[in-house]
Amino acid sequence: xxxxxxSHPRAKSLQIREKLxxxxxxxxxxxxxxxxxGRGEAFDYLLGEKTSRAAKNAIKAAxxxxxxxxxxxxxxxxxxxxxxxxxxxxxxxxxxxxxEVNLFYTNKKRKNKIIKILKKYGxxxxxxxxxxxxxQVSGLYSARRVVDKxxxxxxxxxxxxxxxxxxxxxxxxxxxxxxxxxxxxxxRTSQTADITIVDNVIRGMKELLRVSNNFSKKxxxxxxxxxxxxxxxxxxxEIKNNLSRRLPNA
Amino acid sequence: xxxxxxSHPRAKSLQIREKLxxxxxxxxxxxxxxxxxGRGEAFDYLLGEKTSRAAKNAIKAAxxxxxxxxxxxxxxxxxxxxxxxxxxxxxxxxxxxxxEVNLFYTNKKRKNKIIKILKKYGxxxxxxxxxxxxxQVSGLYSARRVVDKxxxxxxxxxxxxxxxxxxxxxxxxxxxxxxxxxxxxxxRTSQTADITIVDNVIRGMKELLRVSNNFSKKxxxxxxxxxxxxxxxxxxxEIKNNLSRRLPNA
Numbered sequence: 214x215x216x217x218x219x220s221h222p223r224a225k226s227l228q229i230r231e232k233l234x235x236x237x238x239x240x241x242x243x244x245x246x247x248x249x250x251g252r253g254e255a256f257d258y259l260l261g262e263k264t265s266r267a268a269k270n271a272i273k274a275a276x277x278x279x280x281x282x283x284x285x286x287x288x289x290x291x292x293x294x295x296x297x298x299x300x301x302x303x304x305x306x307x308x309x310x311x312x313e314v315n316l317f318y319t320n321k322k323r324k325n326k327i328i329k330i331l332k333k334y335g336x337x338x339x340x341x342x343x344x345x346x347x348x349q350v351s352g353l354y355s356a357r358r359v360v361d362k363x364x365x366x367x368x369x370x371x372x373x374x375x376x377x378x379x380x381x382x383x384x385x386x387x388x389x390x391x392x393x394x395x396x397x398x399x400x401r402t403s404q405t406a407d408i409t410i411v412d413n414v415i416r417g418m419k420e421l422l423r424v425s426n427n428f429s430k431k432x433x434x435x436x437x438x439x440x441x442x443x444x445x446x447x448x449x450x451e452i453k454n455n456l457s458r459r460l461p462n463a
Numbered sequence: 464x465x466x467x468x469x470s471h472p473r474a475k476s477l478q479i480r481e482k483l484x485x486x487x488x489x490x491x492x493x494x495x496x497x498x499x500x501g502r503g504e505a506f507d508y509l510l511g512e513k514t515s516r517a518a519k520n521a522i523k524a525a526x527x528x529x530x531x532x533x534x535x536x537x538x539x540x541x542x543x544x545x546x547x548x549x550x551x552x553x554x555x556x557x558x559x560x561x562x563e564v565n566l567f568y569t570n571k572k573r574k575n576k577i578i579k580i581l582k583k584y585g586x587x588x589x590x591x592x593x594x595x596x597x598x599q600v601s602g603l604y605s606a607r608r609v610v611d612k613x614x615x616x617x618x619x620x621x622x623x624x625x626x627x628x629x630x631x632x633x634x635x636x637x638x639x640x641x642x643x644x645x646x647x648x649x650x651r652t653s654q655t656a657d658i659t660i661v662d663n664v665i666r667g668m669k670e671l672l673r674v675s676n677n678f679s680k681k682x683x684x685x686x687x688x689x690x691x692x693x694x695x696x697x698x699x700x701e702i703k704n705n706l707s708r709r710l711p712n713a
Contacts, residue, residue: 234494244484247494251501255647258502259509397505399709449710453703459649460699 226254226262229296229415236295240326243318246292249375256396257413259452264420267447268412274439275372275392275408276308276425282370282390285310289339290317293374293394293414294327298334300418305336307425310372313364314341317357317377340364353383365389373406374414381405394418398448409441411448476504476512479546479665486545490576493568496542499625506646507663509702514670517697518662524689525622525642525658526558526675532620532640535560539589540567543624543644543664544577548584550668555586557675560622563614564591567607567627590614603633615639623656624664631655644668648698659691661698 221227233250236242264272279285287301287310294301294314305312312331314324321342328339340346340361348366350358357380360366371384374394378401384391385405393406394414403409410417483500486492514522529535537551537560544551544564555562562581564574571592578589590596590611598616600608607630610616621634624644628651634641635655643656644664653659660667 230495230498233498237494244487244497245480247497248480248483248501248504251498251503252505252508253501254498255502255505258647258649397508399508446710449706453706456699456703460696 226258230254233292233295236291240323241295241330242291243316243320243323245318246290250292253375253396253413256398256411256452259455260396260411260448261451261455262413264412264416265448265451267444267451268410268417269420270439270444271408271410271441272412272417272421272424274437275410275421276428277437278370278390278392278408279304279308279310279372280425280428282308282310282368284368285370285372286340286364286368287312288315288365288371288373288376289313289327289331290315290375291323291327293418294330296415297418298330300422302331302334302336304372304418304422304425307422307429311364311368312336312339313361314339315357315360315365317355317380319357319359350380350383350387352386353379355379358383373402374418376402376406378402378405398445398452403445404442407441408439409445411445476508480504483542483545486541490573491545491580492541493566493570493573495568496540500542503625503646503663506648506661506702509705510646510661510698511701511705512663514662514666515698515701517694517701518660518667519670520689520694521658521660521691522662522667522671522674524687525660525671526678527687528620528640528642528658529554529558529560529622530675530678532558532560532618534618535620535622536590536614536618537562538565538615538621538623538626539563539577539581540565540625541573541577543668544580546665547668548580550672552581552584552586554622554668554672554675557672557679561614561618562586562589563611564589565607565610565615567605567630569607569609600630600633600637602636603629605629608633623652624668626652626656628652628655648695648702653695654692657691658689659695661695 287305314327324342331339346362347359348362350360370390372392376393381402382405391406392408393402394410395403398411537555564577574592581589596612597609598612600610620640622642626643631652632655641656642658643652644660645653648661
């Protein structure tokens with residue numbers, strides 16, 4: 214693997230890229246997952262590669278929603294398992310959530326590798342692998358329609374980081390409250406979910422874990438005022454302002 | 464390979480993704496190339512997936528510059544060879560340019576596969592493979608510093624589609640006039656090149672070929688008025704306007 218000099222202006226971003234490539238080489242990440250990461254990287258670049266005020270609002274709303282859910286589930290794919298396995302496992306513990314592996318480009322071998330990583334970081338049980346427990350989410354035709362009857366199928370709240378639009382829509386139609394991480398504030402997933410965290414998952418999952426840990430220790434005020442569409446509009450304004458700031462002098 | 468339904472809102476973009484995946488499976492595209500494509504896709508999305516007025520200006524300037532060059536060279540990597548091999552070969556013929564393979568993640572096997580594709584589309588000679596003709600571009604430390612003495616080394620104008628910032632800088636320092644395709648108008652490559660075409664290469668190369676063909680048939684007015692920084696600033700304004708248009712109602 215090529216070494217990235219620390220002096221490189223894009224060093225941090227390049228290191229994350231290399232992490233994804235490693236995840237790919239270990240059979241966790243799909244080829245399409247590499248492209249999806251690139252898309253996210255571009256949006257992160259436009260957001261100034263920091264957790265925005267709007268993202269912090271969404272993270273707070275997500276923490277409250279997960280902690281007050283009856284049966285929350287965290288849906289895991291190859292990219293998220295590669296980028297923040299530790300945070301997934303710890304967040305599941307803090308919020309009493311189940312973990313389920315659910316892949317767009319499904320593949321039993323890849324599923325097992327993802328489960329192995331999560332168990333390495335302390336996960337006790339990972340759903341989504343037992344064919345006897347497979348149920349279908351209506352309104353979906355990809356492999357992602359198959360969910361675990363003890364997991365997403367019965368969940369009231371689902372955290373789906375890095376999700377596709379069709380599935381977010383189907384989960385919503387099936388009555389789930391959907392929390393997502395998506396760096397494109399205009400995507401169908403972003404616009405359909407109940408709570409969209411427009412942030413790099415490496416930064417955002419750490420923050421979601423920190424906020425959830427704090428909230429779990431005190432009596433919560435469950436009254437949640439959060440308007441996802443308005444929050445997304447604020448994110449788009451932040452991108453516009455960043456572009457203005459960086460507009461080179463002609 | 465999964466079939467993409469024509470009704471999918473992102474069908475065209477998904478088909479190009481599948482093309483890249485195919486290129487990867489055939490050994491033309493690097494893993495990092497898949498991520499790079501994703502980044503470009505995000506910027507293209509923000510540009511409304513059409514060739515902007517600013518891009519058309521840059522394409523016109525690029526055609527004139529290539530046609531009036533003494534020794535133009537088109538530098539080819541895995542992504543561009545996968546996405547528009549036919550246009551590369553035809554553009555080289557129209558502009559009397561040489562073709563040279565130059566890879567960031569170099570690899571003789573991959574180089575040969577790229578050359579094979581280009582020859583399939585009619586390229587007579589492809590430089591960048593003969594170690595006896597290898598020369599070094601000063602100020603560069605990656606494998607990309609190696610260039611062909613009959614190609615980029617002696618060129619006055621180099622078309623480098625999908626380039627990295629370090630190399631663009633080095634080519635400039637070595638006195639070359641650099642034309643590039645880059646969907647990120649803020650990137651170092653975009654800001655350093657003499658002419659930056661901020662456009663999807665599939666659309667942009669077709670247009671560059673069309674314009675070059677037209678210009679090659681008539682007596683050219685060589686006086687070229689083109690301000691790259693100003694043109695890039697206009698592109699950024701276009702992105703901002705697109706974001707405003709698409710801003711969802713909160």
